[in-house]
Amino acid sequence: MTKYNMLSAPDFMPVERLRDIQNRKFLAAFRRAYENVAWYRELLAQHQVDPSSIKSLADISKLPFIKKTDLRDTYPNGMLATSMDKIIRYHASSGTTGKPIVVPYTREDLDVWAECVSRCLTAFGLDENDVLQVGYGYGLFTGGLGLHDGGERRRCTVVPVSGGNTERHLMFIRDLNVTAIACTPSYFLHIIDHAQKIGFNWKDTKLKVGIFGAEPWTEEMRQFIESETGITAFDIYGLTEISGPGVGGECSSHAGVHIFEDHFYPEIVDPDTLEPLPDGESGELVFTTLDKTGMPLIRYRTRDITKIIAEPCACGRTIRRIGRISHRSDDMMIIRGVNVFPGQVESALLAVDPGLVNYQIHLSKGDAGLDVIEVKVELTREKFSELGDNTTSLEIFRRLIAEKLKSTVGINFKTTLVEPDAMPRSQGKIKRIYDNRNQ
Ligand code: DLL
Numbered sequence: 001m002t003k004y005n006m007l008s009a010p011d012f013m014p015v016e017r018l019r020d021i022q023n024r025k026f027l028a029a030f031r032r033a034y035e036n037v038a039w040y041r042e043l044l045a046q047h048q049v050d051p052s053s054i055k056s057l058a059d060i061s062k063l064p065f066i067k068k069t070d071l072r073d074t075y076p077n078g079m080l081a082t083s084m085d086k087i088i089r090y091h092a093s094s095g096t097t098g099k100p101i102v103v104p105y106t107r108e109d110l111d112v113w114a115e116c117v118s119r120c121l122t123a124f125g126l127d128e129n130d131v132l133q134v135g136y137g138y139g140l141f142t143g144g145l146g147l148h149d150g151g152e153r154r155r156c157t158v159v160p161v162s163g164g165n166t167e168r169h170l171m172f173i174r175d176l177n178v179t180a181i182a183c184t185p186s187y188f189l190h191i192i193d194h195a196q197k198i199g200f201n202w203k204d205t206k207l208k209v210g211i212f213g214a215e216p217w218t219e220e221m222r223q224f225i226e227s228e229t230g231i232t233a234f235d236i237y238g239l240t241e242i243s244g245p246g247v248g249g250e251c252s253s254h255a256g257v258h259i260f261e262d263h264f265y266p267e268i269v270d271p272d273t274l275e276p277l278p279d280g281e282s283g284e285l286v287f288t289t290l291d292k293t294g295m296p297l298i299r300y301r302t303r304d305i306t307k308i309i310a311e312p313c314a315c316g317r318t319i320r321r322i323g324r325i326s327h328r329s330d331d332m333m334i335i336r337g338v339n340v341f342p343g344q345v346e347s348a349l350l351a352v353d354p355g356l357v358n359y360q361i362h363l364s365k366g367d368a369g370l371d372v373i374e375v376k377v378e379l380t381r382e383k384f385s386e387l388g389d390n391t392t393s394l395e396i397f398r399r400l401i402a403e404k405l406k407s408t409v410g411i412n413f414k415t416t417l418v419e420p421d422a423m424p425r426s427q428g429k430i431k432r433i434y435d436n437r438n439q
Contacts, residue, residue, distance in 0.1 A: 012318055018319070029298065036080075087294055138162045144163075183210075184426065185225065190426065208231055220350035224354045257321055260319060305329055372414060
């Protein structure tokens, strides 16, 4: 077998060929959306865009953006670009308010999706000899079925445990010689925690790879996970609207997420002015689906903030990378004029003690109407048995955390310590921010 199998070959194609493919596919995708979606024709008319002026990918910046609210407003099938007999599955992303976003998939869409997840698995070093346990939820959420289909496409043995049932996860990891697990990083923390409680020894397993995404996580978190379990942790990125997990994934260089840009064309724009930004600058990630037939999206605003890394990667892949998602534009907290990202809080906590992985951020209004930001941190069992009955030592530790938060973020945090196991654990995406400012 050659070093890279056929599935991963598109990752390594010459850049000129890639641009050529993107250009050709883009024109077809634009035409598909324009001809089949009345809503899209109206959008272009509103923005006075003459469709005949779109002649190549270079013209993409003439086109208006599609927003999350547009998908809610056209719920459920207003963006459908094909007849219903071609649709073979729906997924949906719940969001916190209003109608869900519902995404219809054709056979071709599911094929592209499975191919992309499979290309991720190849980059993670997995093949037909691997046993992949899926701990993402199965259902409308794309995590479970996405990794499942991609795992089968890569010819791994798939163990579809879904989210939750932590005891069973650990039992199968050991008994079925599982080599890779896919779940949210926060759920894997819970699995690690439970393993510690029951005296589970990771060295008794064959687990070597963790496939983590669906929520932000930091380099510090990667180090914690890897040092606790001895596995290698890979980042996988995606969103329901574009297909699900596997819009991009890391390679063994761990230096950004490669985007499968032969299927999903990425741009970065300034989230305020919506002007395109050059590679290397941070802004909002925007995708154009190049192959989707069920619900093609042209210039879809993800609200995820990152940058495109165009420099060649040490792995040899020519498809560009994005940096770690620093935050969603909705997750940025502006506290007394300072921008605060959850990732900064996580990095500060884990720099004080790598075990401080269970935390919550609470926002409220203080006496003078000013915003108060409180970080509640759960003590590790080790720290608790070391300091638990010594209030002075606890206070010193609390101040150490508060000072680290201040020096990292630049504002004062109310910092509260809570006992081990006091915080709810997550089985899927974890909720870290509790905003009570309007109550
Ligand atoms: O979370 C798809 C997915 C499933 C990705 C499993 C990876 C693994 P949604 O529920 O639509 O889809 O949420 C998409 O989650 O816009 C990001 O804000 C966030 N997100 C996804 N992957 C990552 C990641 C799935 N690796 C939203 N790092 C996206 C940071 C991520 N944030």
